[in-house]
Amino acid sequence: MSFWEYLDDRHQQLLADACRHAGVVLPCVAVATVLGVLVGVVSYRGGRAGDLATAASTVTAVPALAAIGLLVPVAGYGTPxxxxxxxxxxxPPIARNAVMGLRGVDPALVDAARGIGMSRSARLLRVELPLAWPPILTGVRAATRTLTGVAALAACVSGPGLGEEILRGLAAPDRPDALDQVLAGTLGIVALGLLFEAGLVLVGRLTVARGIRG
Incomplete structure (x- = not known):
């Protein structure tokens, strides 16, 4: 059986796995974005707190498989x-970019907003966050790319997604379709990553004012 025949034979299962993969990645990106922006808003004015939030991105240097394994005793196996x-x-990457983006807002613009009577919360919502949004969105894009790949490792602890397809191929390398399974899962993850990236580029075009686009 050729690879294309394998895809034709298994396309429904692969599509279901891709949907489950996206169904795990996208909510996690959304939650991480909300939490990352909140961390940035709380910490960017404080020197040490902001620096700590920026340095926290080094947490991602921990091997993803090791991190997942350490969480198993707490959360068990599967989707949780x-x-x-x-x-x-x-x-971490979203929080770091939120701190950097908020710190990079021109103080003169904030002072001008203060001068016309805007409250602190109004300045944050109407001036600082909109101007900081491009770097925040860059962090969201980086996080999405990372999570799309890391999600495949969740198959090692019975997590959903295209990682299951890869794991099945790796678990039985002598099977004639083992390479097809690994390749199908890998290409599916790459395709999802490209779709997510295209979607976030569109989000940027819709949410970033033309005058501040990079």
Whole structure:
């Protein structure tokens, strides 16, 4: 059986796995974005707190498989451990970019907003966050790329997604379709990553004011 025949024979299962993969990654990115922005808002004015949030991105240097394994005793097997691990991996780059973006807002613009009577919360919501959104979105894109790949490792602890297809191929390398399974799962993850990236580029075009686009 050729690879294309394998895809034709298994396309429904692969599509279902891709949907489950996306169904884990996208909510985790959304939660990580909300938490990351909140961390940025709380910490960017404080020197040490902001620096700590920026430095926290080094947490992603911990091997993803090791992090997932350490969470198993707490969250068990399946989707819960995958959700926790992905959210934790997505949070640092978004928080870092939120701090950097908010710190990079021109103080003169904030002073002008203060001068016309805007409250602190109004300045944050109407001036600082919109101007900081491009770097925040860059962090979201980086986190999404990372989580799309890391989600495949969740199959090792019975997590959902295209990682199951890869794991099945690796678990039985002597099977004639083992390579097809690994390749199908890998290409599926790459395709999802490209779709997510295209979606976030569109989000950027819709949410970033033309005058501040990079």
């Amino acid at each position: 451990v995958a959700v926790i691990a992905l959210t934790l991996y997505g949070l």
